[in-house]
Structure formats: structure tokens, C-alpha cells
Amino acid sequence: MKKGIGHAAIGDAIDSFMLIKDATKGVASNGKPFLTLILRDATGEIDAKLWDATQEDEAVFVPEQIVKLTGEVSQFRGKAQLKINSVRPAQPTDGVRVSDFVEKAPVDQKVLSEKLTEIIFEMENPVLQRMVRAFIKKYQEALLTYPAAAKNHHEYVSGLAHHIVSMVAIAREMSNLYPELNKDLLYAGIILHDLGKLKELSGVVTTSYTVEGKLLGHIPMMVEEIGLMARELQIEGEEVRVLQHLVLSHHGKPEWGSPTPPLIREAEVLHLIDMMDAKLNMLNRALDKVKPGEFTERMFAMDNRAFYKPMFEES
Amino acid sequence: MKKGIGHAAIGDAIDSFMLIKDATKGVASNGKPFLTLILRDATGEIDAKLWDATQEDEAVFVPEQIVKLTGEVSQFRGKAQLKINSVRPAQPTDGVRVSDFVEKAPVDQKVLSEKLTEIIFEMENPVLQRMVRAFIKKYQEALLTYPAAAKNHHEYVSGLAHHIVSMVAIAREMSNLYPELNKDLLYAGIILHDLGKLKELSGVVTTSYTVEGKLLGHIPMMVEEIGLMARELQIEGEEVRVLQHLVLSHHGKPEWGSPTPPLIREAEVLHLIDMMDAKLNMLNRALDKVKPGEFTERMFAMDNRAFYKPMFEES
Amino acid sequence: MKKGIGHAAIGDAIDSFMLIKDATKGVASNGKPFLTLILRDATGEIDAKLWDATQEDEAVFVPEQIVKLTGEVSQFRGKAQLKINSVRPAQPTDGVRVSDFVEKAPVDQKVLSEKLTEIIFEMENPVLQRMVRAFIKKYQEALLTYPAAAKNHHEYVSGLAHHIVSMVAIAREMSNLYPELNKDLLYAGIILHDLGKLKELSGVVTTSYTVEGKLLGHIPMMVEEIGLMARELQIEGEEVRVLQHLVLSHHGKPEWGSPTPPLIREAEVLHLIDMMDAKLNMLNRALDKVKPGEFTERMFAMDNRAFYKPMFEES
Amino acid sequence: MKKGIGHAAIGDAIDSFMLIKDATKGVASNGKPFLTLILRDATGEIDAKLWDATQEDEAVFVPEQIVKLTGEVSQFRGKAQLKINSVRPAQPTDGVRVSDFVEKAPVDQKVLSEKLTEIIFEMENPVLQRMVRAFIKKYQEALLTYPAAAKNHHEYVSGLAHHIVSMVAIAREMSNLYPELNKDLLYAGIILHDLGKLKELSGVVTTSYTVEGKLLGHIPMMVEEIGLMARELQIEGEEVRVLQHLVLSHHGKPEWGSPTPPLIREAEVLHLIDMMDAKLNMLNRALDKVKPGEFTERMFAMDNRAFYKPMFEES
Amino acid sequence: MKKGIGHAAIGDAIDSFMLIKDATKGVASNGKPFLTLILRDATGEIDAKLWDATQEDEAVFVPEQIVKLTGEVSQFRGKAQLKINSVRPAQPTDGVRVSDFVEKAPVDQKVLSEKLTEIIFEMENPVLQRMVRAFIKKYQEALLTYPAAAKNHHEYVSGLAHHIVSMVAIAREMSNLYPELNKDLLYAGIILHDLGKLKELSGVVTTSYTVEGKLLGHIPMMVEEIGLMARELQIEGEEVRVLQHLVLSHHGKPEWGSPTPPLIREAEVLHLIDMMDAKLNMLNRALDKVKPGEFTERMFAMDNRAFYKPMFEES
């Protein structure tokens, strides 16, 4: 059996370390305070109630704290819930770190970093290459650790870099099949399209939206960044406006966040590849959790569909 | 009777100077070439056909050329068309200029310029005031001559400045009625909200969209401009992001071109005042052309409605 | 600190009189009955549970009963809930009245009444003035006490009159800025536009919808009322149909309840001013509850947006 | 071969009387005036051009004038057009009347009138019966001659009465199949539902919309009429509000003109029967014009569908 | 008072047999397991909690088990809930059967079967008649027992046959009123239109969707079945394609599940009759539960409307 809370079934006994993602105080019908905890490890999340919580409990069991738990997986309103038998904060001697409890891309950061470097070497248009190189240098640290989104797809450590590298792989093959495509432009668009998320999202672990992220959104912020970077590098030429267009239009439609729809071939292809990779990332992870003959849970970002894994699939 | 082609009725004789806005060559059913002209003066436009056009005619009757015409207003497919009796290019001795044939704001440029200056003096927040002052200085020339749009509302010389000054007048009264409003922020938003049109539109007289205007649109371009200007002026602080938000959200909804809807009180009010002034500009000009008891033509930008002028209105 | 339940924070001790707005019986998991109470004072509402409720409790703690409570504000499912320590019905000697516990317009009824009178004096068109005067006379009592809506905006005692007076103030300024507007028609439309709510809504304190309100709605009912009143006053002339049109179209679109959209200039302006005043009423009240740097709760009637109060606002 | 312009094919010679429905003056490319005529008989319409029209022609060939024509059916831009060989105004001695050239209901007016009387006798609820009787009396003349609409369905003389009588026949059978239905209420709703069209439409022959029809629409006008009639007859009781609801909601949805959707069983059934009869009227008339194995023209009011007549239908 | 759980009010004592429709295990806040039961009899359903459930309870109280209960109807979160005093599994000696606890069509199966036979005898087109006869023979058993849907309308035993027979009754009358209708085609379409549900739905009692039902839906499955049956019966001719079209288009619009909308008169009428019968079935059953002057609960399949029963209706 696969280990970790993401693979636990109703009735399983639990004896492991987990990270507190969220903790909220409530008052039970007997008038006593309790804590609602959201706990996670690298494989998933589960809710838990800590009944009769003391003031000390409230002070200790806070977000980003690692805890050692024993208990049993039960069910509450059709959803798994951990029934806690014992719980204590982790000690330095336990040898556990926050980074052990967060999901990570299935490809190593170092590999992702090397692949990004390779892509730059493949590019021939000097303007586009300089632009991309400058951004990778500026955001190197964050680019290799940020998720690609707060939820839905690639929502794990290094998710953004994983998404980029995966999209470039599709783009490379598409450029071979359709030689009319401007490969350099497509690569540049893919690498820059979501970099605005480094300002829109609050961080790597408990990711939320920043105030400027809510007021402006990652797309207009990145369009602006490209303008500022071009001025800094003293780059002129239509490549700058075209790159801004690729970023601006990559959600495909105004109602999806792109005030201008794709009006350049590579902008349209960037939008399609983005959708393709995001959807496959979601589908593969959801189908990985079910057996042949079963349906996944409804997936909000897939128009609320539940997907079926055929019987003739190898499980 | 009011003078000018915008007030002419079917059957009227015409003997005046007009500006060629557009000229297209065609071939008639008798095999002979003809020119389709769009002619305009300061009050409006009319179509005309120049039959049996010679090669010389083609060379002479081109856009932005002023001509002296005689003819009669007839009707073709339910639309007024000028039947040309005679036509010749204007001579220097005629003493006519292109600027005589374009529609202008009902308020003088000088007055608009003074009013903009007054507004700046009314502002108290130093960051917002510096920002606005810098943009007015940078774009002074264009700001005082550009239309506010290529069609629909304030689509005349100085239309943009007229729209701004008119919106500020509403904002001033709204701020008196609702003292919670931040007047400086609202003023700054109003002055900057459409400045991106100076890059989106091609010019003052025969206004079309630039390539960068089509690829990016005036809203994202102005968000970027604010960022560049803030860096240039070394301005920091939330005012910059908030001003960008006001510009970004002023169309109200993603499907209307604002990827982020208004999330700040003054952004919502800016959107409402913009709509109010644009709609009244369109309505007043359309209703000015009909008599009490009549309906206007259908107005595309007013959801294709035809408006009624009540019988008890003074005509 | 501002007083009243609308300003209470989690953990605050409560010792005050409140009005029961709603009371529902339930059965707890221990098999014993309890009461779910919705309590309010002039500043807001809060939920509370009365555990182990006796039959006498059920008889005493009913809607529109004032009670004296002590307790503490706690949290249940992310929402504030009052934990009751003690509760008793108010006595005559307590000197409290129902009207102390409902929210009221920030402007006094007497002032609102005077302002309505002033407006009538400003009107010059005798037909419109007679019509408006007759309606104000007919509904004087209710017009000065009803809310403008059951929820969302101006949902307090005298809310309707407050909304009208506030809209007229905007209309007065708009008429100065755009002299083409027929001020009398606009005033008449504003005063009558929502009077149908006096039949659509059940009353001032615990406002719900009447059966005829549900079957017809305030807009068609008011259109009919204008027709009946015109017959009664033996008024003829286009003013009647035009006034009916202003009322009929003031929601702007069929899907918002106006089967005919505005087709007269003042109808369009009435719709815009109605939206402007309703939105500012909602925004000002919601932003009044948050500090600079914070977002409001999501507002259903503002397309579910949460609004931000900038840091540079005075709190 | 069926006679009449509605059955004519390209190439057919024409020698008959027709009614001018519309006449517009134009100027041909040779500079000479011409008239565009829309001609009709009881079976349909056709366009025609009268070239080289004299001023006398303009004075004579006007709407509602009957003319004697010879010519040939030709084609212009894919649409039939009558090529006129000769044309003269009809003389009193020709013995033709306007009523010969308009389409009429397939059931005689006298029969329709009798059927309406029968329906009243079937009704048992005295309030509903009195109401219906009063309206039939008030509008007897117009009710028996008006079309049910300006276009699309039952758009012929007596179309409204034909539509009512046909709907009542369906309602009678539905009441037998579903005895829960209140037959009297359903009958009353059917008879009154479109009476507002008598004020919304300009008349029987060349039907357009009145100003009050455009500003208010037949639905709110009829809701008001019911209120006025009830006051006149001193009728009280829920029947009045319920009847108003049936009229108000009979278009089914706000975006189709009913600000309130059906909330009473008979209101829903009225809406469904109205749709059923209108659609069958359109379908039967369109399919009557095509042969088995063919498609009809696209029908705007049927979501632009073209309908197929199966091969195994008897033609 | 009507008997059965569908007619029970808050506070009623219960002492009767019921069928367990669903049973789910949960853990209470005291850490002890409980069962959430959905119980039903022929008149409706109710939720119940069985506290402190033993392992034996879990094994005994499972779906499709009949139980003998005593208890009281209480309220939980605004919804009726049965408070269980005692419960035991039914014994053979109790003389109760599962079929006693499911809702059935108000018309007897034998009558429905005879009516289907009569319909076939009414048909004259031999191709359509053979087709229909073959399908009735193939699915006789299921056709007489299946519901017409898993929820919303005719969701009871024999619901499908009841729906068909009721629709044919409407069709018969419509064919009399509109003789242009091809009665045989309409009958055939009605009988076949929902037969795909026999494969889409899992069965008669606890109805859910089959995997092939979810992947294909009853409409495409039935189109295929008609093709297979035609091949089997060696039937050729346009009737087959036309019948497939009627089935394919009977939901009326792509967004309602018909990729092709009705393009044949009888297809349109089939769609309208289907809607008419389904809506009346829902309305009659919902209104049967309320008194004059009351509104029904909101009905999801009726656009979430609550319907009103007028005061002048006999209760």
C-alpha cells in the first residue's frame, strides 16, 4: 500500500508526523472550545478536530507547526476526518522539516534548472533570448520553487518550473510538426507567461494572493514587467510588444482574464499548450487515485466533471 | 435652418467645401470606373459616387483633400447619398483648412487646458498630484487634441479632454454628496483612465487603431505607463498600484476589457461616472437630431436602442 | 470602541438588550430541544443557540420580543455566534422599545419629509407635479418609514425616503451639468420609481415579500398605480405614459426585471443614478467596517466582490 | 397550380391586381428617380422597381393603393423581384377592395365570434366570467380583426381571435387530461393574455408599433387594464391579482418579456399552450409551401431553423 | 389526515414499517459511531439518525432492508428528521414487501400495458408500427416497471409507461386539433423517445446511472438501438432516419442534450408534449402537498421556482 495521508482509507490507523496547514478555534455544543485543524503531508490533506482544546493547545497548534499524531481515519458528512488519539508538537530531535510535508514536482529542481538553461541555448533570436535570460536570472530562486497556481494544477513546490519545462517539451514537438511556428517566440512566451505569479502569489508553502495580486492580477503585472525590463536592457523592436501580447492573451478570452484574445499564431498555440499541460497535470493526478472501472471526484477546474478510468486500463 | 451636411435633408441642394475622408475605386455595371467618396464637414458625413472617374480624378480625389462641390442630397438604399453635379479640389486662395472640416468639442481647447490645471491645484495628495502633473506635461499636446474614442462617444477633436473635464465635474459633485469618497484618487483616476488611447489610436483626424493598440489595448498599455512613470519619478507607495487598479478596472467587467473588476470604491465610482458621461454624450447628440415625438436611429453603443423624445419636450 | 453587536469581535463579552428577529426550534444530538435565535440591535445581527429550551422558553422567545442577554461572542463555522450565559424577556420597566433595535437612515425622518416637500416646490411641469404630490400624500406614512429593499441597500427604517432624497441630490447636480435633461421628469421618476415596494414588501421591521409582491413585483404594480392615479386625477397627456415608462424601465434590462429597457434620456439617467446611489450606500457601509489595508466581506449584490480599503485612506 | 404571388415561381408571368404595402423613392445610377414598391395580395408579398418614375407616379403609387400590373417574376440578389411591364391604379369599376389583398384567418370571423361566446358560457367562476365578458365587450370590434402579432405567427386579419380560439381548444383537452387544472382560470388567461396588443399594434392592415406600445409593451399595458377594469366593475378578490399574474408571466422568462416567470400552475400551462399554438401556426404555414423531401426557409422565430418535410408525408 | 411519511408534520408520532434507502456510518462528537438512514414508504422519504450504533446495527440496517420503527418527527437545520425511539428489522411474519414502500404510478401496470397495445393498433404506417411493436416486445418487462427519470418527474415505478401513455393522450388531441400532424410518427416518437433510459438507469428501486449511461447518455444509445433494430428487421426507408431524428432532438437544444434541435414538425411537437407532461407531473405532485394560499418548496427542475396555490382553489 502506498504510504501517506493522501492514500489513507476510512478505518486506517495513523501514527505519523504531519504539518498543520490551518487551525481555527470553535465552540462545541457542550460549550467547550475545540480546534479544527487541517493537516498535511507530502501526499495530501485531512481535517481533524481537537476537542476540549486548552489555551496552551491554541498557542501550540498553529499553522506551519509539525506535529506527531496517532489516531484513526473516520468519516464526517461524507468526507474523511482524522479522529485524534494523541498529538504533540514535533521536537528538534524528531529530525523532520517543513519541506518534508509539502508536495513537490515529480522532477528534481536541479534537473528543471538545467532544462531551463538548455532552452535558452536553443533560442536563436538575440532579442528574445536576452529578454528571457534576464528574467530567469532575476527570478532564479523563486522560479525554481514557486507553484504554478494556488490550487488546481501544478500546485506544488517547483510547480511553475515543472509546468514551463513540460510546456516547452510540447512546443518543441509542435514546432517540428508545424515548421511555420516561430519556435523562439513560442519558447519565450512559455517561459514568461506565468512569471507574474511570483508577485501575485504570497509564497511557496501556504500560498495565497497578495494585495497587488488581487488588485492587478499576474497578467497585467507581467506585461508591465516586460516593459520595464526592455527599458532597462535598452531593447527596442516589435519583439517587446509581441511578447507582451503573448503574455496578455494567454488565457484566451476576456472572461478568462485576457482582455485581448490571441491575435498572433504563437499566442494561440501558447494558449493551447498551456491548457493541454494544465489539464493533463490535473487529470493524471486525479486518475492516479482511482482504480479501473471507477470515476474520480468531480474536478472544479475541469468544468466539474468526474472522469472515468476504463476497465481495460492497467491500474 | 442649421447649416452643414449633418443637418441636410433629402432633396437639399449643396454648394460647399468638404473634406474627403475616404475614396475607393469601383467598376460600374457599364464597365467604367467610378469613385466612392466619403465626404465630411464639421457637422457630419455623407457618401457620394463620382461616376466615369478618370485616372486624373483618382489621383486628385484622395483622403484628406478638401473639395468644392455642388450637388443634391438623394437617397440610396435608405441612406442619404450626395448626387454630385460638379467637384473640384480646393485652391490655396479658397482659404479653407482641414481643421475647418472636423468636428470639435463644444468647449474650447484653451478652456479645457485651464480646467485641467485647476483640477491639479485642487488635489492635495502629493503622490497622486505629482503623477498626474507628470502625465499631463508629457502628453499635453495630444491630450488636448485627441478624440476619446474612434467612434460612439466624444469622437471629435479634443474629445478626450472634454470627456475628462466633464467627468471631473460629476466627480466633484459626487464627492460633495458622498464625503467618504477620496476625491484626489478619483480625480487622478479620471485624468489617467483613457490616456492609453493616445497610443492605441492613430491620430486626431482619420482615427484608426495602431498595431500596438490592437495587440495590447489602451488599458494594459496605460497600466504599464504608470509603472514606468512611477519608476522615473522614483515614486513608491500603494498609490501607484491603486492608480493602476483604477485604470485596469475602469471598464467594469472582464468581458468589457477589464481583467480585474473594480475592487476599490473610487474604482467603482470611476467606472460609473465614465459610463454616465459617455452615455449622456451619445444621447444628447442623437436626440439633438430628432424632433419631439420622434425616435432616434438605433444606437449601437446603447445596446442598439432607439430613443424617444417626448412630445412635451421643447424641441 | 463603537458600541453595538455590529461592531463586536470574537471574544467580546455582551451585556445588553436585543430584539429577536427569528426563532427556530431544533433537536440536539442529545435529543433535547434547543432554539436558534437571530438577535439584532440598531447596528447589526448575530446568531445564538439557546440549549435545553423548555416549552416556556419556546413560548416566550419569539420574533419581535426584546430580551436582556449576557454572554460572549464566539465562533461557529467561521461565523460569529453569541454564547448565551443568561437571557430574560424585557420588562416594561426596562424602558426599551422595538424601534431602538432596528437600523434607521442616517438622516432624520423630519428632514427627509421636508426635503420631499422642497423637491415638489422645485418642479415646474404642473402635470408631473400634481402626480407626484398625489402619491406623496397617498403614501406619506409608509413612504417615510419603509426600507428601500428587504436586503442589500438602504435596508433600514426610512431607507426608501433616504434613497429618494439622495438620488434627487445627484439628479439636481446632473441637471446643472447637462442642461438638456428634463429635471422635472427626472425628479418625478426618482420619487415614484420604487413606490411599488410599499405593496411588494410586508412592512418596516421584519420585511418579507407579500403574495402580490411575489406574483407581480413592484415595477408592474407601480405602473398600474400610475394609471389608476391618472384616471382618478383626470390627468391625460403623454406625461403619464412617459412616467410609466420611467418606472417600468428603471432596472435597465429585461433580465434585471424591466421588460422594456430605458428608451427615454431621463429613463436611462434614472437607471444610472439608482445604481450609483444603491452601490455607494452598500460600499460605504461595508467599508466603514474594515480598516485600511483590509478587504470587506464578499458582497452578493456587488457581483460577489470583496472591496479593498487602501492603506493611504484615513481609517 | 395555386394562384397568388405567394405561389409564383421565377419566370412566371403576372397579370393581376395587387396592393402597395410600401413605396420608397431612389435615384438610379443613371441619375433618374425610381420607386421601390412592396406589393402584396392575400397570399404573400413581392418587391418591384418602377424605373424612371415621374412626379405623378410618386403621387399615385403610394401605400394602401391598389394597382393593376403586368410583368414577370425575376430574381435579384437571390430573391424574387417583379419586373413590371405595365402598371396603373385600380379604378372603382375594377371592383377590388383593400380587404381582398390581405391575408385572413382560415376560420371565419363569425365563427370565431360564436366560439368566444361559447367559451364564456362554459365558464363557471363568476368573477372570472364577468371580467372576461367585460373585455370581450369592450374590444369586440378590434378583437375580431387584429392580427396576433406584427409578424411571425397569426400575423393576418383576425389572427388574434384565431389564436385565442385555437389555444382554448388545446386548453379544453388539457383540462380533461389533467383534471387538477382550473379550467376557468386557464380560459380567462388565454382570452386576456394578448389583448394588450390592441394598444401595442397600430392596426389591422399595415401593422406597426404605437409609441405607447414601444415604451410600455402589451404585457404591462394589459396588467394595468385589468386593474382598471376590476376597479370599474368593483371586483375584488385574489382572482384579479392572479389574472394579472397570468398575463404578466405568459412569455415565460424575464429575457422574453415577463419580468415575473409563471408561479401558478395555470400560468405555466398558459405559457406552454401559447408556445404550442404559435409554433404550430408558423410550422404549418411554412411546411405548406414546400414539397416532401425539401427544407423550408430558415424561420427567424423558430431559432432560425429550416424544417424538413419527410419523403413519406403526403404532399 | 392522509397517512404515510410524505404527509407527516413536525411533532407527529410515527409507528410504522419503512424501507431503508440509504445508510451511512458517521462518528459523533462524543467519538461514538452512528448511522444516518434515509427511510421511505410509498408516500415519501425522511432522514433519521441511529445514535450509538453497534457493529450488529451496521450489519443489519442496510439499504433495501425493511424496518419497523417508532419515533417522532422533529426538525434539523430546517428539514424534517425522524427521532427514532425503537427500530427492528421486519420479520417474514410481518407480511410486508419492498414493493409496498416504493411510489408507483397512479395508473395500474395492466392498464398501462393495454393502452400501449391500443396505441399500436391505432397506427397505420406499417414501417413505424413494426418498429414500435418490436421495441415494446423487446423491452416489455422493463418498460412497464422503470421510472421515467432518476428524479424530478415520473420518478416512480412504471413512471416511464405512465409518461408515455399520458403523452400519447395529449398527442391524440393535438392531432385532432392540427390535422397536418403525422399521428403515427408522433406516436412512434413518443413511445421510443426515452427507451434509452432502460440502459441509462440502473434499475427500478434505487435508481442511479450506469457507466454506459454516464459515458453515452440515453439519447445517443437509443439512436443506435433504432439503427440496430432496423437492420435486424431489415427495414429501410426514411422512416428510420426520421425516427432517429425525433429521439435525437427531443430535448430541444444542444445545451439540453440534443446535439441537433428539432427540424421536423413532429419532432418539435414531441419536444413540446414531453415538456408539457413532465412539468404538469411535477407541478401537480408539488401542489398536492400545499394548501390554498401557500407556496410549494422551490423546484429545481422548474428553474428553482416556488409555485403558489391561489386562495380560490378548492384545497
Place this chain on the structure above:
Amino acid sequence: MKKGIGHAAIGDAIDSFMLIKDATKGVASNGKPFLTLILRDATGEIDAKLWDATQEDEAVFVPEQIVKLTGEVSQFRGKAQLKINSVRPAQPTDGVRVSDFVEKAPVDQKVLSEKLTEIIFEMENPVLQRMVRAFIKKYQEALLTYPAAAKNHHEYVSGLAHHIVSMVAIAREMSNLYPELNKDLLYAGIILHDLGKLKELSGVVTTSYTVEGKLLGHIPMMVEEIGLMARELQIEGEEVRVLQHLVLSHHGKPEWGSPTPPLIREAEVLHLIDMMDAKLNMLNRALDKVKPGEFTERMFAMDNRAFYKPMFEES
């Protein structure tokens, strides 16, 4: 300069063979008949008028006739039109064939046929392979010549096979990048997804819709075909239903023609690859006609967008 009518500019002289695609008779304003011809060669289409057409002309110049023309490209209402100087029907001795005048896929039929065979050899699942092999055998002839659509994308001879082969190439690379994909299922879905068009479309050269195509559409027809083929080959197993699902869902949404959306991973990917290849086919062909710095015409099937070719593209 590239040859062929698709590359001709206004003013070019024409002296070549062309195919008549459509011919309509009209009557000119001088009363004489003329023919409107749509002419095409392998590169595109152009309109032309043949004035003063004799009855012989009408008999000779009919669709699918090849003609020899001289003339000049002129402009009519902003669209190119061929001014005919001389025209005669082609003679056998001219050595021209219809197939010379239709657009063909850029890949040879023989190559496409070989590639289809290769794909079958790549497949490993015997059920899917047998199914695909049977269909390729059944439709070999048509499959290699039909267009993929009547207009928009791959609307040329062998367009369907070209589309399939191109989609499989993408699928092959996607399967390498995402090994979770079931390659055989994806290949089978791609090959079968549009085969219903062989019945929906009328033929290769002047492609229109068949009656069964209009009544059912290619998607339900192909779902049925798969069922019939499975029965013929006596294939059972979930592969059949899953293949039907892939075909049924490949348009992605009900409003685009798929009553069931993709619910299987490979169904989603099939939909995405179909869109990707169709869009690139349209974009590449439209952009091939414009120079760097220009926009294409508006493309209906690309949401009416006009695409821009950047200046830094090699033309």
C-alpha cells in the same frame, strides 16, 4: 509571383482555365439577364458577372464546367471581382481536368494511405486495432479523398486523411511526453472521430450537407456505426462503449455538438488535439497570404479574429 486566382491582386490581367463552382441568373437594371459565376482554381475563388447572358450561355456555363477566360481583376463593394473579357467552355483538346481546379492536401494520397497503415501496425490492443482496421477497409476510397469539413479547416481533397495523419503525429509525441496516455485508444479515437462526415457531407468537390447529415449530424451517426460494426465483428467489451464515448464527446461541449463532454482522459486529449490541428491548419493558410506587418482577414471559425504576422517573421 505565385500563380493562381488565390494570389491575384486588383488590376491583374487574367488568361487561364477555371472551374465554375456556382452560377446564378439575375436581371440587370437595363432588364437584360446576366449570370453571376463563382469561379475557382486550385488556389482560390473569385466572383464574376457575365452580362447580357444568352439562353445558350445559361445552358453552357453551369457548375462543374471548366472554362477558358480572359479578363481583369477589379473591385466591387470592397471585394475582388473578375471583369470578363472573353469566356468559352474548355475543349477536350485543352487537356484540363476537374481535379486540376480543386485544392488538395499538401501531402500525397499515397503517402497518407501508407501512414494510416503504419498507424495500425503501431497499435497493440487487438480489439481497438480490429475495429480501426475494419473501418479503414470499409471506407478506404472515401477516407482518402473527402475533405475534413465543408469549410473552415482542411476543406480540400484528402483533407480528412490529412487531418487524421496530422493529429496522430501530435498524439504520438503527446504519448511520449505523458506516458499515462493510452496510445492505442487515442489513435483509434483520432481515426474514427470524423468518419461520420463521409455520410454527413455530400461529396468531394462541391461539398454540402446530406439530409441525414442535417437530421442527425456526423457524431451520432458515427456512434451508431461503431455499434453496428462491433455487432458485425462480434466484438464485445468496454472498448466499444469507450470508443463511442470518444467520438461522441470530441466536440468538447453540448453547445458545440457533443451531448456528453469528455469523461475519459483520452477523450479530453482527442478534443484538444483536434482543436490544435484544426486551428493551426486555418492559421497557417491564412497567414500564408499576408506579409509581415499585416493582419489576415477576419476568420469566422477563429471567433472572428484577424491575426497579425509580426515584422520580425521571415515572409
